[in-house]
Amino acid sequence: METLINKLKKAAPKAALLMAVAAGAALQGCSKMGGEGSATAQGLSEDAASAVYVAPGKHDELYSFLSGGFNGQVSVYGLPSGRLLKIIPVFTQHGENGWGYNEETKAMLQTSHGFVPWDDLHHPKLSRTDGQTDGRWLFVNGNNTPRVARIDLKTFETVEIMEIPNSAGNHCSPYPTNNNEYVIAGTRFSVPLDMKGGTKDVALDKYGEEFRGSISFIKIDKEHGDMDLDFQILVPGFDYDLANGGKGPSEDWVFFTTYNSEQAGTLKEVGASQNDKDYLAAVNWKLAAKYAAEGKAREMPANYYHNKLDEGTHVAKSTVKKKVRYLLPEECPGMMYLLPAPKSPHGIDVDPTGEHMVVSGKLASAIPVFSFSKMQDAIKNKQFDGEKNGIPVLKYESVLKGEVKEPGLGPLHTEFDGKGNAYTSMFVSSEVVKWKVNDLQVVDRIPVYYSVGHLMIPGGDTKEPHGKYLVAMNKITKDRYLPTGPELAHSAQLIDISGEKMKLLLDFPTVAEPHYAQAITADKVAPNSTKFYKLDENTHPHAAKKEADASVVREGKNKVRVKMTAIRSHMTPDNIEGIQVGDTVLFHVTNLEQDWDVPHGFAMMGANTAETLIMPGATQTLKWVAKKEGVYPFYCTDFCSALHQEMQGYIRVSPKGSNVPIKFSTGKKKEAPVASAN
Amino acid sequence: MKAYTKVLMIVAALSLGLLFMFPMWKIYLKAPQYPEGLELHIWVNKLGGSSDHVLQNFNILNHYIGMEPIHAESFAELEYMPYIVIFFMITGVLVALIGRNKLVLGWSGLLMVGGAVGILDFYLWLVKFGTNLSPEAPIKVPGMTYIPPLLGNKTLLNFDALSLPALGSLGILLGITLSLLVYFLNRSTNPKKQTSKAKHAFV
Numbered sequence: 001m002e003t004l005i006n007k008l009k010k011a012a013p014k015a016a017l018l019m020a021v022a023a024g025a026a027l028q029g030c031s032k033m034g035g036e037g038s039a040t041a042q043g044l045s046e047d048a049a050s051a052v053y054v055a056p057g058k059h060d061e062l063y064s065f066l067s068g069g070f071n072g073q074v075s076v077y078g079l080p081s082g083r084l085l086k087i088i089p090v091f092t093q094h095g096e097n098g099w100g101y102n103e104e105t106k107a108m109l110q111t112s113h114g115f116v117p118w119d120d121l122h123h124p125k126l127s128r129t130d131g132q133t134d135g136r137w138l139f140v141n142g143n144n145t146p147r148v149a150r151i152d153l154k155t156f157e158t159v160e161i162m163e164i165p166n167s168a169g170n171h172c173s174p175y176p177t178n179n180n181e182y183v184i185a186g187t188r189f190s191v192p193l194d195m196k197g198g199t200k201d202v203a204l205d206k207y208g209e210e211f212r213g214s215i216s217f218i219k220i221d222k223e224h225g226d227m228d229l230d231f232q233i234l235v236p237g238f239d240y241d242l243a244n245g246g247k248g249p250s251e252d253w254v255f256f257t258t259y260n261s262e263q264a265g266t267l268k269e270v271g272a273s274q275n276d277k278d279y280l281a282a283v284n285w286k287l288a289a290k291y292a293a294e295g296k297a298r299e300m301p302a303n304y305y306h307n308k309l310d311e312g313t314h315v316a317k318s319t320v321k322k323k324v325r326y327l328l329p330e331e332c333p334g335m336m337y338l339l340p341a342p343k344s345p346h347g348i349d350v351d352p353t354g355e356h357m358v359v360s361g362k363l364a365s366a367i368p369v370f371s372f373s374k375m376q377d378a379i380k381n382k383q384f385d386g387e388k389n390g391i392p393v394l395k396y397e398s399v400l401k402g403e404v405k406e407p408g409l410g411p412l413h414t415e416f417d418g419k420g421n422a423y424t425s426m427f428v429s430s431e432v433v434k435w436k437v438n439d440l441q442v443v444d445r446i447p448v449y450y451s452v453g454h455l456m457i458p459g460g461d462t463k464e465p466h467g468k469y470l471v472a473m474n475k476i477t478k479d480r481y482l483p484t485g486p487e488l489a490h491s492a493q494l495i496d497i498s499g500e501k502m503k504l505l506l507d508f509p510t511v512a513e514p515h516y517a518q519a520i521t522a523d524k525v526a527p528n529s530t531k532f533y534k535l536d537e538n539t540h541p542h543a544a545k546k547e548a549d550a551s552v553v554r555e556g557k558n559k560v561r562v563k564m565t566a567i568r569s570h571m572t573p574d575n576i577e578g579i580q581v582g583d584t585v586l587f588h589v590t591n592l593e594q595d596w597d598v599p600h601g602f603a604m605m606g607a608n609t610a611e612t613l614i615m616p617g618a619t620q621t622l623k624w625v626a627k628k629e630g631v632y633p634f635y636c637t638d639f640c641s642a643l644h645q646e647m648q649g650y651i652r653v654s655p656k657g658s659n660v661p662i663k664f665s666t667g668k669k670k671e672a673p674v675a676s677a678n
Numbered sequence: 679m680k681a682y683t684k685v686l687m688i689v690a691a692l693s694l695g696l697l698f699m700f701p702m703w704k705i706y707l708k709a710p711q712y713p714e715g716l717e718l719h720i721w722v723n724k725l726g727g728s729s730d731h732v733l734q735n736f737n738i739l740n741h742y743i744g745m746e747p748i749h750a751e752s753f754a755e756l757e758y759m760p761y762i763v764i765f766f767m768i769t770g771v772l773v774a775l776i777g778r779n780k781l782v783l784g785w786s787g788l789l790m791v792g793g794a795v796g797i798l799d800f801y802l803w804l805v806k807f808g809t810n811l812s813p814e815a816p817i818k819v820p821g822m823t824y825i826p827p828l829l830g831n832k833t834l835l836n837f838d839a840l841s842l843p844a845l846g847s848l849g850i851l852l853g854i855t856l857s858l859l860v861y862f863l864n865r866s867t868n869p870k871k872q873t874s875k876a877k878h879a880f881v
Contacts, residue, residue: 568738569816593738594731596714642742643816 051496052506054081059526062458062519064471065124065138066492069513072119074140074151079458079469079519080494082508090149090158091119091142098612099158103586103621104540107316108307111145111163112197120144122171122515127225131178131247131463135524137225139174139183146170148185148218150225155530159311162227163304165324166193166214172240176220178251178463182285183218183227186240186256190263193234197302197324207265211237214326215256215283217292226308231292231325233283233336236389237263239272240281242347242413247463248354250372252286255357259344261388273363277340277396279388280348280359282375284335291332297325312539314618330390337379338388340396342368347413351422351437352463356401360411360424366403367411367424369440375399404440408433412453413516415460417467417497423460425452425472432472432495434502446502448493450476457497458519466521470495470502473514480507490514531596533617540619542588547572552664554578560585560662566600566614567592568641570666571634574649578662581655583626587634590619600647601637611637626653679777683860687782690856691770696849697722697763703800703847705826706840707736720800722846723760725750743824743835744815745807755799762792770853779864786857793850801828 054060060078063085068075072092076085091109093100100109100117109117119142126133138151146164151157164170164185172186192200192210202210212234219230238258246253261278264271291297302324309316329336342364349358350372357370375394377383383398410428416437417423424433430451434444454473458466472495477488489509496503535545544550544563550572551563560583565572571589579585589602593616603611604624612620626632635648654660679687701719708715717728718736725733725748737747750756766789773781808825811818817835824834831840 569742594729595735595738646816 048496048503048505052080052082052494054078054083059522062466062469062521063525064456064458064517064519065126066471066473066510066514066517067121067124067140068511069122069515070120071512072121072142073511074121074124074138075511075514076156077492077508077510079471080505082492082494082506084511086156087511088151088156088158090140090151091116091121091147091161093117093610095610096613098610098620098622101610102612103623104313104315104619105309107318108158108161108309110307110318111147111305112165112303112320113145116145118144119147123173124516124518125174125176125183126518126520127180127220128176128178128462129180131251133459133462133518133520133524134180135520135528136180138518139176141170141173141185143169143171143188146173146185146187148174148183148227150227152225153525154528157309159309160225160227161305161307162218162229163306164214164216164229165197165302165304165321166191166212166232166234166326167216168199169239172215172243172256174218175243175245175254177245177254177285178247180220180222180225182230182289183220184243184245184254184285185216185218186235186243187213187215188239188241190237190239195300197300197304197322204265207237208263211263211265213237213240215240217285217288227306229304229306229321229324230289231297231327233288233327233329233332235281235329235336236261236391238278239268241345244348244350244357244461246350246354246372247352250350250354250357252284253372254283254285255348255350256281256283257341257345257348257359258338259346273344275343277342278344279338279393280341280345280357280370281391282337282339287335288327288332291327291335292325296332297327299323299325310539312537314533314538314540314620328390334379336391337375338391338393339370339375339399340385340393341370342366347411349414349416349422349461351416352418352465354463356437358414358422358424360414362410362412362427364411366405367407367414367435368403369401369437370399371401374401402440404435404442407435407442408445413455415455415457415470416465417457417460417470418465419467421467421497423455423457423470423497423502425455427451427453427475430474432470432502434497444500444502446495446504448472448474448495449480449491449507450474450478454514454516456517456519458521466519468496468498469505469519470497471517471519473510473517475513477509481509532594532598533615535590535592535594535617538590538617538619540588540590542586542621543590543619544572544588545590546592547666550664550666552576552578552662554662558582558584562587562664564589564602565592566590566602566636566647568598569636569643569647571600571602571636571647571649572666573664574666576649576662576664577652577654578660579626579651579653580658581626581629581653583653585624585626585651587622587624588619589614589622591616593617598640599638600640602634603637604634604651605632613638626651629653629655679774679779679782679860679864683863684774684777686856686863687774687860688771690853690860691767691774693852693856694763694767694770694849696852697846698760700845700848701726702796702844702850704842704844706842707739708838708840709836711836719844721756722763723756725753725756739837740807740824742815742817743822744812744818745824746810746812748807753803759796766792766853770857779861782857782861782864786854786861789850789853789857793854797828804828 062079074088089099127137146167150160152159167187168191169188171188174183190211190213192202194200215233219228239260241257243256258279260272306319341359342361345359345361347360378398383395385393385395408426408429414424435442452472456471472493474491477491494506591614607624614620703720705718719726827841
């Protein structure tokens with residue numbers, strides 16, 4: 001009898017599952033949501049759930065970094081689960097942790113245009129060693145006010161932002177070479193350069209004569225990753241769209257797609273779509289660096305910001321750079337060639353062997369694949385089709401390997417699985433198409449929902465792809481999730497590419513608009529992750545490293561400096577008197593904790609800024625102006641401990657000229673200096 | 679005393695050196711929000727732990743229940759215990775060189791007493807910290823004291839505390855066992871017939 005009960009007990013969950021599946025099927029059968037429901041069911045792999053299931057407490061196999069597009073941030077997702085792990089603020093102020101609001105990080109967002117607290121972040125690119133991702137840094141571009149930023153993958157924090165001079169629409173950016181020698185950034189909008197670091201005041205119909213593009217070569221410090229703008233190449237006034245570096249035999253080269261070779265300055269949707277072919281620009285970056293080093297570079301005045309976060313102080317500092325070196329392609333033979341490419345090409349992707357350059361012409365009906373070895377021969381045999389601004393144009397047929405015929409509509413981007421297959425996103429026909437690189441035959445296609453832009457295979461742009469998953473980043477979401485009013489989350493889709501046929505595994509909503517993404521196996525990043533900052537190594541000029549060092553000092557007529565500490569569950573001092581109306585109070589809060597995952601937050605009533613979130617061992621500063629007499633509370637904003645709610649204090653503000661002295665304390669026992677008991 | 683027992687006696691004396699290389703005792707704390715655990719290591723001359731900041735983290739947790747903060751400076755023992763250990767090591771070697779079996783037994787006995795006193799002292803500290811709680815403690819559980827276990831495990835609120843001797847204590851154990859072995863080996867080779875008895879002691 002007992003055994004029978006046991007059997008029943010064991011069988012019960014299975015029976016329940018069966019019923020749930022049956023109910024699900026029945027429900028699906030009832031709902032007639034156009035064709036979408038059935039399309040989903042069709043595309044979905046049978047064991048998709050188990051393929052993406054990462055059990056509670058278990059870690060994902062990969063980190064992925066999805067750009068946030070118009071939110072100026074990077075979102076970090078675990079794969080294959082699609083779980084959001086973190087949002088890293090880069091070009092945009094982030095109220096959540098005070099990035100760009102607190103005194104330490106404001107300088108990160110300084111530019112020659114002043115404080116620019118937003119940008120359009122398109123392309124994340126992982127740093128590389130030997131042509132493979134090395135898990136050290138992530139480079140990202142700011143499109144609107146041209147900038148390149150570096151995120152340190154030990155702390156998942158933006159540590160450097162550099163403005164790019166002589167650029168506008170920094171879209172074609174940032175592309176690291178195979179050993180982090182350079183990060184390369186091209187301009188999408190050509191502009192009339194005044195050769196003094198700005199743009200000229202010229203009539204807009206002078207596009208053809210006056211406008212130029214630029215390609216910037218940012219040198220990367222091998223050890224610390226620090227960026228330095230080494231030189232630029234001033235190029236014809238096209239739109240430089242995307243770039244990709246060579247590998248293996250083509251390692252010295254980087255390729256750029258261009259459009260608007262018509263050089264239209266208005267109604268570009270028509271004006272830039274007239275030529276049957278635009279160009280793929282090939283630049284030998286090693287030769288360019290050599291030319292620059294050997295004195296071919298000229299120098300012009302410039303004015304651009306370079307902002308760095310100091311590791312010890314956690315304080316960002318801006319340096320204004322006043323000159324830039326540049327090369328002119330017409331003076332540097334062998335450095336740059338133009339390959340005709342069908343109609344306004346968008347993506348350029350070089351396969352892992354480095355032999356094939358795949359150009360996705362968004363308006364073209366076929367995908368041309370160029371051959372690097374043929375390009376070398378064509379250069380050697382001078383198979384030129386004239387020149388443009390002194391740059392030789394190679395004959396289309398002489399460099400073409402072949403075309404992928406009828407791949408789909410609106411090809412945009414291609415990545416590779418390292419097993420001889422290429423995967424191209426089709427924006428217009430909303431699908432991912434798999435084709436063989438050797439014979440250019442389409443072998444599989446899978447619908448995506450909807451209008452896919454970039455796609456990403458972990459390492460799919462490097463020498464050694466991790467060809468197990470593909471992430472499609474879709475521009476249009478429509479009915480994929482519960483509706484949330486007019487604005488919907490964009491959607492990413494995880495596709496299993498380990499077999500012959502692609503299999504849809506998972507949809508997950510993404511933050512803002514991912515353009516491109518990168519992914520890396522977790523073992524290259526996770527072991528190096530910082531748990532907390534060492535208090536001993538904190539060199540912030542206003543850090544209070546123990547409670548006895550806390551202080552409140554009037555430093556002039558209208559300025560008071562508070563050095564405060566935070567530790568579970570109190571702030572020192574938490575009672576401050578003697579502040580006067582009109583005072584600017586700087587709260588330098590040091591988190592004394594030396595344990596993992598114990599940040600403290602600091603917020604002040606009426607402060608015209610965001611809270612600041614202070615990691616263990618770090619110091620952050622919130623600026624507050626006392627506007628009116630009274631008493632103002634402040635508190636810890638991050639639920640740090642059982643007595644977090646008690647972690648609060650008061651500031652007394654007296655009238656201007658009042659004789660209330662500066663006084664501060666924590667707890668009743670002692671007056672300043674306080675709390676040396678612990 | 680036989681030559682090889684002299685060597686053994688020197689080994690017994692030197693094995694106390696383990697106290698300077700490893701902690702004597704370890705207290706492991708585990709709680710849901712501390713999956714990685716917290717370890718407090720008690721050395722003969724210092725306090726340490728699984729990370730550099732383990733004491734601070736112990737103290738942060740303990741201050742909620744009103745326990746006094748633990749600082750190495752609060753323990754005079756950490757100052758003088760190393761000298762006692764060195765004293766034992768030197769006298770142990772001397773005993774070996776002098777080669778008198780009675781001295782071996784005396785050394786052994788003294789070390790046993792020393793170890794026992796150490797454990798008692800440790801226990802008294804645990805009781806002191808666990809019961810001497812501030813009346814202003816934010817968290818007060820009626821009737822609750824927080825004496826960590828001397829040996830074995832015990833649940834203290836959300837923490838599971840486990841206390842075990844560590845490799846350093848092995849030094850004392852080795853010192854005692856080896857010196858006793860030396861003593862019995864030398865006794866059993868005495869003309870008085872006590873061989874079988876001595877053997878029994880170590881089977």
